[in-house]
Amino acid sequence: MARDAQAAAPSQGEEGAAPRTHSGAPAPHTGPPAPSESRTPSESAADRRRRARRSRRYRLDVRWSPYAFVAPFFVFFLAFGLFPLLYTGWASLHRVELTAPTDMEWVGLRNFSRLLEDEFFWNALKNTVTIGLISTVPQLLIALGIAHLLNYRLRGSMFFRVAALTPYATSVAAATLVFVLLFGRDYGMINWALGLVGFDRIDWQNGTWTSQLAVSTIVIWRWTGYNALIYLAAMQAIPNDLYESAALDGASRFQQFRHVTVPSLRPTILFTCVVSTIGATQLFGEPLLFNGSAGATGGAEHQFQTLGLYLYEQGWVNLHLGRASAIAWSMFLILLIIGAVNWLLTRRLSKSA
Amino acid sequence: MRRAVILAVVAALGAGLLAGCAEDSDEPAGTASNGGGGGGKGRTTLTVGVFGAFGLNEAGLYDEYMKLHKNIEIKQTSIERNENYYPQLLTHLGSGSGLADIQAVEVNNIAEITATQGDKLVDLGTTEGVQKDAFLPWKWAQATTKDGKTIALGTDIGPQGICYRKDLFAKAGLPTDREAVGKLWAGDWNKYLAAGKQFRAKAPKGAAFVDSATGVMSAITGSNENRFYDKDGKIVYKTNPAVKQAWDIAAAFATESLTGKLQQFTPAWDQGFANGTFATVSCPAWMLGYIQDKGGAAGKDKWDVAAAPRPSNWGGSFLTVPAAGRNKEEAAKLAAWLTAPEQQAKLFAKRGSFPSAKAAYSLPEVSGAKHAYFGNAPIGEIFSKAAEGVPVQIIGPKDLIIAQNLGDVGMLQVDQKGRSPRQGWDAAVKAIDNALDQ
Numbered sequence: 001m002a003r004d005a006q007a008a009a010p011s012q013g014e015e016g017a018a019p020r021t022h023s024g025a026p027a028p029h030t031g032p033p034a035p036s037e038s039r040t041p042s043e044s045a046a047d048r049r050r051r052a053r054r055s056r057r058y059r060l061d062v063r064w065s066p067y068a069f070v071a072p073f074f075v076f077f078l079a080f081g082l083f084p085l086l087y088t089g090w091a092s093l094h095r096v097e098l099t100a101p102t103d104m105e106w107v108g109l110r111n112f113s114r115l116l117e118d119e120f121f122w123n124a125l126k127n128t129v130t131i132g133l134i135s136t137v138p139q140l141l142i143a144l145g146i147a148h149l150l151n152y153r154l155r156g157s158m159f160f161r162v163a164a165l166t167p168y169a170t171s172v173a174a175a176t177l178v179f180v181l182l183f184g185r186d187y188g189m190i191n192w193a194l195g196l197v198g199f200d201r202i203d204w205q206n207g208t209w210t211s212q213l214a215v216s217t218i219v220i221w222r223w224t225g226y227n228a229l230i231y232l233a234a235m236q237a238i239p240n241d242l243y244e245s246a247a248l249d250g251a252s253r254f255q256q257f258r259h260v261t262v263p264s265l266r267p268t269i270l271f272t273c274v275v276s277t278i279g280a281t282q283l284f285g286e287p288l289l290f291n292g293s294a295g296a297t298g299g300a301e302h303q304f305q306t307l308g309l310y311l312y313e314q315g316w317v318n319l320h321l322g323r324a325s326a327i328a329w330s331m332f333l334i335l336l337i338i339g340a341v342n343w344l345l346t347r348r349l350s351k352s353a
Numbered sequence: 354m355r356r357a358v359i360l361a362v363v364a365a366l367g368a369g370l371l372a373g374c375a376e377d378s379d380e381p382a383g384t385a386s387n388g389g390g391g392g393g394k395g396r397t398t399l400t401v402g403v404f405g406a407f408g409l410n411e412a413g414l415y416d417e418y419m420k421l422h423k424n425i426e427i428k429q430t431s432i433e434r435n436e437n438y439y440p441q442l443l444t445h446l447g448s449g450s451g452l453a454d455i456q457a458v459e460v461n462n463i464a465e466i467t468a469t470q471g472d473k474l475v476d477l478g479t480t481e482g483v484q485k486d487a488f489l490p491w492k493w494a495q496a497t498t499k500d501g502k503t504i505a506l507g508t509d510i511g512p513q514g515i516c517y518r519k520d521l522f523a524k525a526g527l528p529t530d531r532e533a534v535g536k537l538w539a540g541d542w543n544k545y546l547a548a549g550k551q552f553r554a555k556a557p558k559g560a561a562f563v564d565s566a567t568g569v570m571s572a573i574t575g576s577n578e579n580r581f582y583d584k585d586g587k588i589v590y591k592t593n594p595a596v597k598q599a600w601d602i603a604a605a606f607a608t609e610s611l612t613g614k615l616q617q618f619t620p621a622w623d624q625g626f627a628n629g630t631f632a633t634v635s636c637p638a639w640m641l642g643y644i645q646d647k648g649g650a651a652g653k654d655k656w657d658v659a660a661a662p663r664p665s666n667w668g669g670s671f672l673t674v675p676a677a678g679r680n681k682e683e684a685a686k687l688a689a690w691l692t693a694p695e696q697q698a699k700l701f702a703k704r705g706s707f708p709s710a711k712a713a714y715s716l717p718e719v720s721g722a723k724h725a726y727f728g729n730a731p732i733g734e735i736f737s738k739a740a741e742g743v744p745v746q747i748i749g750p751k752d753l754i755i756a757q758n759l760g761d762v763g764m765l766q767v768d769q770k771g772r773s774p775r776q777g778w779d780a781a782v783k784a785i786d787n788a789l790d791q
Contacts, residue, residue, distance in 0.1 A: 095791050097791060098440060098443050098444065098447070099443055099447075099465060099469040099470070100447065100469060101444070101447040101448075102447065118787070120784075120787055177620070180619075180620055181620055184620065184621050184624070185614075185621060186621060186624065186625075186630070187621070187624050187628070203769070206769050206770050292616060292618070292619030292620060292621070292622075293434065293618045293619055294616055294618075294619065294761045294765075295436050295757065295761065297757075297758075297761050297762055297784075300761070300762060300765035300766045300769060300770055301762075301766060301770065301780070302762075302784075313788075315440075316436075316437075316440040317436060317440075317754070317757075317788075318754060318788045318789075319440070319443070320790075320791055322791075323791075
């Protein structure tokens with residue numbers, strides 16, 4: 001430390017003009033020897049000390065300030081991310097009720113082992129997968145198409161881009177309530193339209209497939225524009241000469257899309273797949289509100305009860321915090337598996353690209 | 354120097370934000386340590402936490418109390434649905450923070466609150482101005498713990514009548530006068546079913562006799578002394594003949610196609626009121642306002658109220674004072690005043706919530722009450738009579754879960770999906786077993 005201070009004393013009392021590496025090591029000397037010791041003898045020891053102190057402060061500043069700047073995020077993540085995660089894990093190993101959250105009785109992995117035999121859990125998992133598939137796949141395909149169209153020069157493109165994002169900006173609750181009315185059995189607009197064409201009325205909420213389709217529709221409506229904008233941003237980064245040369249070679253617009261756009265978007269498509277999968281696994285608001293006000297049952301036969309809903313029902317309706325925590329951790333593990341699969345895929349793809 | 358400043362700022366921001374999340378106190382600064390007495394500006398702010406459109410505020414009771422007590426200010430926070438409000442109340446009670454000075458509790462939760470949260474709530478039985486004798490004895494008993502603390506005061510109860518549409522009854526050749534309609538099914542729920550078949554024979558197109566099988570079931574279970582628990586606190590719904598009878602009659606409504614296949618408190622049900630797609634609905638006193646809201650101007654003078662086949666209770670609420678509150682004494686005084694017979698009578702006159710204080714029944718606001726929307730039906734008389742006949746029901750901590758799964762899973766499958774009553778029952782039992790298993 002002392003050696004550092006001598007060698008790195010700043011010149012002429014200015015604070016920190018010398019370039020320095022992040023490790024705090026002194027910059028290599030260039031040019032004349034450091035002026036600090038060869039100064040006029042009139043310079044007092046106090047001055048020297050002050051300069052040394054300043055330079056030390058400066059180095060500490062450079063080294064630690066970045067940490068101070070990122071600290072808020074990490075403090076909050078610890079308090080509202082990591083701690084709840086670990087505490088939930090701890091609670092999942094206990095029998096604990098919401099009526100007395102501090103009375104915990106150790107049960108080991110029983111909450112997890114019983115999930116394997118819990119038909120409500122498997123039903124919820126199955127529903128989550130099917131709703132996830134029938135909402136995510138069309139959503140991303142439509143988003144890709146919309147982005148492709150928005151990518152061309154067209155009048156009022158800004159308007160269309162904003163319009164694509166409006167569903168995402170509306171609240172889930174408001175949107176879902178409108179859809180509940182649209183999908184109504186007796187007075188829903190969709191059944192009314194089907195009636196005009198001569199079809200029978202569909203009881204959307206009570207059919208397994210129909211209810212899952214309806215919930216997926218809400219999800220698709222909300223998230224398609226959002227994904228389209230992500231694709232659009234990636235498309236704008238594709239160099240134009242690729243398209244020009246493709247056009248010179250006589251490629252049609254569709255061929256350009258297939259052979260230029262989609263391959264360039266590969267990493268973006270993967271990203272949206274992962275984000276949508278996570279969203280689909282945690283799907284909660286739409287199916288909850290699609291049930292009118294009947295709570296978290298997900299329909300009379302739990303036909304659209306997702307994992308998120310079942311978790312909510314166990315924790316906040318049935319008041320079993322331990323069981324709900326086990327479901328939460330199972331969802332977390334499922335997401336980790338999905339993440340691992342995605343990582344492997346990415347590696348494979350980047351190798352093949 | 355700069356580093357120190359930055360760190361200090363970061364620490365202050367972090368601490369401030371964390372503290373802000375930990376407790377959202379909406380008290381104006383300077384009243385936190387206020388005992389009520391003291392300087393001219395010393396006003397105590399009392400918070401009241403309720404669910405739904407509870408009515409205390411709408412009936413003007415807070416304003417009246419603030420006029421009487423210049424040192425008190427009352428603020429209300431409301432969460433729309435009890436199933437969201439109740440778990441939050443439990444977590445707040447568990448941590449002793451985030452609580453309002455007064456918290457409302459629904460009757461389906463009162464047994465659980467009394468059994469598990471008694472030590473976290475103030476004993477209101479000893480509060481000045483609370484008279485045990487003013488309340489219905491069973492309402493008082495429901496909120497009294499094993500060691501004799503009364504931790505909640507009743508606000509209202511839900512004695513039921515049957516609301517019916519005179520126009521649809523006339524078209525189907527049934528009587529429309531409320532006395533005669535009450536006689537159609539007096540004394541027996543099976544007669545109600547028979548009246549339904551009579552209605553079906555000549556019913557106008559597109560009109561069902563009742564809204565939902567689940568509504569019928571909860572009305573019937575509400576007319577029995579024991580439903581899901583026996584007096585020793587054991588869960589007996591699977592073997593209780595009263596529950597089986599309620600299930601069978603309600604399922605018969607579904608299998609005989611007498612229902613509109615609706616689910617209560619959903620948008621489709623609301624539209625049913627607006628469009629007049631069902632002729633009857635079992636309605637506790639507090640539902641009259643709901644029907645008026647949803648039926649709108651088109652339903653005026655079309656609805657009327659008759660006596661139910663047997664006196665029955667559905668719903669009602671309580672007020673509690675958490676022991677962790679800062680102004681327990683003032684809060685207890687307010688709770689006592691809000692639940693006093695005079696105030697309960699005002700609540701009934703303004704909102705239709707029927708008093709749980711029997712001392713209120715003789716007050717003119719109650720005994721002489723008529724409802725303009727329901728053809729000036731003498732609702733004070735009808736519901737007082739129903740309230741007197743309501744059996745003292747044995748309630749239990751998990752009543753809500755059992756009732757919800759029987760209704761929204763089991764009976765709904767029979768009503769809307771055409772499952773057999775047996776299949777619906779089995780599905781409900783399976784769901785309840787899973788829900789009760791810790």
